[in-house]
Amino acid sequence: MANEVGWIGLGRMGEAMVKRLLKAGYQASVWNRTRSKAEPLAEYGARIVERKTDLAGCEVVFTMVSTTDDLQEVLFGAGGLVTGANKPQVVVDSSSISQEGSAEIRAQLEGMGVAYLCAPVSGNAKVAKAGKLLIVASGPKALYEKAQPYLAAMGRKAMWVGEGELARVWKIAHNTMFGVVIQNLCEITVLAEKAGIPRHVFLESINDSVLGSMYTRYKTPMLTNLTFDQVTFTPRLLLKDMDLGMGAAKAHGVAMPAAAATRESVARLVGRGHDHIDFAVLLRETALDAGLELRPENVSMSDGLES
Ligand SMILES: NC(=O)c1ccc[n+]([C@@H]2O[C@H](COP(=O)([O-])OP(=O)(O)OC[C@H]3O[C@@H](n4cnc5c(N)ncnc54)[C@H](OP(=O)(O)O)[C@@H]3O)[C@@H](O)[C@H]2O)c1
Known part of the structure; x- marks a missing residue:
């Protein structure tokens, strides 16, 4: 998969995780609702974008926000990632959200031709910073395998637990x-x-x-x-x-x-x-x-x- 990724959500966890990707040599374009939290990442080589749709040209976009509703909003709400004509090929989400909400998100994304991998994590921001997260994924196995290099850059171990929303x-x-x-x-x-x-x-x-x-x-x-x-x-x-x-x-x-x-x-x-x-x-x-x-x-x- 591409060397350049998109990233939405730079809270405690998102910031630490995207820094691991940058450190591993990936290029990242990032968006955060509160822009001031994104700005320090420019120093690490990240490109800060104004709109979520500015990330739609990336093959893969990662998301790390708070709740199911927040993920719905950044994807499908006003100016959401997939609301424009251009869409990424893959969304990988690491937020901790509900099984039902995730299934609805999958149905909507897949209906638009966007593949979706659930990739929640175990470990806090300090663990993420040290590259020691455990990442547990679900969704199409082939997609998980394609995403492996990114997951390996962000964690000490990644596991696939099955199809659909099982990782939730x-x-x-x-x-x-x-x-x-x-x-x-x-x-x-x-x-x-x-x-x-x-x-x-x-x-x-x-x-x-x-x-x-x-x-x-x-x-x-x-x-x-x-x-x-x-x-x-x-x-x-x-x-x-x-x-x-x-x-x-x-x-x-x-x-x-x-x-x-x-x-x-x-x-x-x-x-x-x-x-x-x-x-x-x-x-x-x-x-x-x-x-x-x-x-x-x-x-x-x-x-x-x-x-
Ligand atoms: N902290 C941990 O130890 C930990 C460990 C594993 C998993 N998690 C899970 O990871 C997720 C993030 O946790 P965190 O600790 O990083 O939380 P956080 O520091 O509060 O960050 C939340 C992020 O989501 C963004 N966000 C929330 N609602 C949004 C919305 N409606 N639209 C756009 N952006 C929105 C926030 O943007 P703003 O900056 O604009 O507020 C921020 O970037 C949660 O689901 C949490 O349960 C946390």
Whole structure:
């Protein structure tokens, strides 16, 4: 596929991902709703365009926006990518969106002769920056194989899970666990601290136990030092994903009691007005519910995600 790609959506994730493509020698033309976020990419060789339709001449266009509605809007809304006479041959989307919404998008794109690959990712912007994302794709297998060089430039591993929207189900399942794990990690950390174990000591012990994971380890510095202003992912995006999880559970007839309880806890967090802050602020809220006021422990530690 072509050396020049188009890119829509330069938030935390999109910016880090397109930089990987630029670093790998691809040329990228980029568009972001808030243009000021696109401008720093010029320094990395990206061409910044005024309109989404300016990307229609690219063979492949990547998208990384927030929700299903946002993806619909950048593709089919006013001035959308595929609303002009010229259209790209392929759209590769990495946003975390619903299975149903993705199927509607596929039907519309394929109806216009535009191929569509779902390529959601596991990993935050720091992981993306280091080229360590896991990318899980679905759609036509031949298309996945053609897109491999781009995926290899953006992640440490890419997998194809099947036709259609199956990668959406994968991402929804993944982020449901992402929510449930942080919920439980916050609960048990508050329990341990209230009983007398220093937070960093407790977290270190969990990280070194059979229960520790890359996820618990990389959240540990933030949970210890309460640096919630270093946003990786917002409570609102997590609520979107828990809602996608509950929707998928209903659609497929699966009871998910742990996910349901977590969904309500994250909804309360959002309702209390916590947004431009990391979702790990759930720890502070859990502590408040237990009558415990947390203090930063100011322990120097690595999150293990350095490139
Ligand atoms: N952060 C993570 O750790 C992570 C990890 C894996 C997957 N994800 C998923 O990746 C997606 C992006 O996450 P993020 O953390 O990068 O979010 P973000 O920083 O909030 O960025 C969202 C991007 O989407 C654009 N956007 C949103 N609505 C739009 C609309 N209606 N029209 C045009 N552009 C629109 C935003 O443009 P503006 O700049 O103009 O606002 C921005 O470029 C989400 O689906 C998220 O669930 C996130």
